[in-house]
Amino acid sequence: AQKVTQAQTEISVVEKEDVTLDCVYETRDTTYYLFWYKQPPSGELVFLIRRNSFDEQNEISGRYSWNFQKSTSSFNFTITASQVVDSAVYFCALSETSGSRLTFGEGTQLTVNP
């Protein structure tokens, strides 16, 4: 069975600080897909990134970056120079090729204070 763990329930930082959100996953598949979603206070779920298990290159998109390490089964998300608008719940999720479902972590509530 697949599982996603986000050990950080809540994180609070001051604006302009860098922050890393941790994600650890478990799966028996050799091919799988990892995702990050953002849920702002308005409640919608916003897709941020997808990474497949064969691509371990780190990715950077503006202030966002993702570090995928198969050796430690981790897919961590870093926000550089955080802003108040980054305040949200962030979910890590896993999809195996054998199924048609996303398994979500419990989420990390990020609060960026001015």
Place this chain on the structure above:
Amino acid sequence: NAGVTQTPKFQVLKTGQSMTLQCAQDMNHEYMSWYRQDPGMGLRLIHYSVGAGITDQGEVPNGYNVSRSTTEDFPLRLLSAAPSQTSVYFCASSYSTWNGYTFGSGTRLTVV
């Protein structure tokens, strides 16, 4: 605009009542899913579908029924609502398992 449409946005039910949460997508996605979100538990899969006429149970299917008669629609039925079903419900669709899912705006359901 293309996307996933959920109705209603808010609903209050009395214990024992039944209702259907509607979900429609206009992106011709084969994969559709229903999740419920509860505090501290992330999103948990209720039921999913890989195409018209094909559905399967997810992690927490008890108390819910689904059907998929068309590619566009995937309604979720609560046959006899219970307070434990108080939650926020999200419908999602995707072109494939490896694509990111598009989520609806959610339905906040309260059962009293």
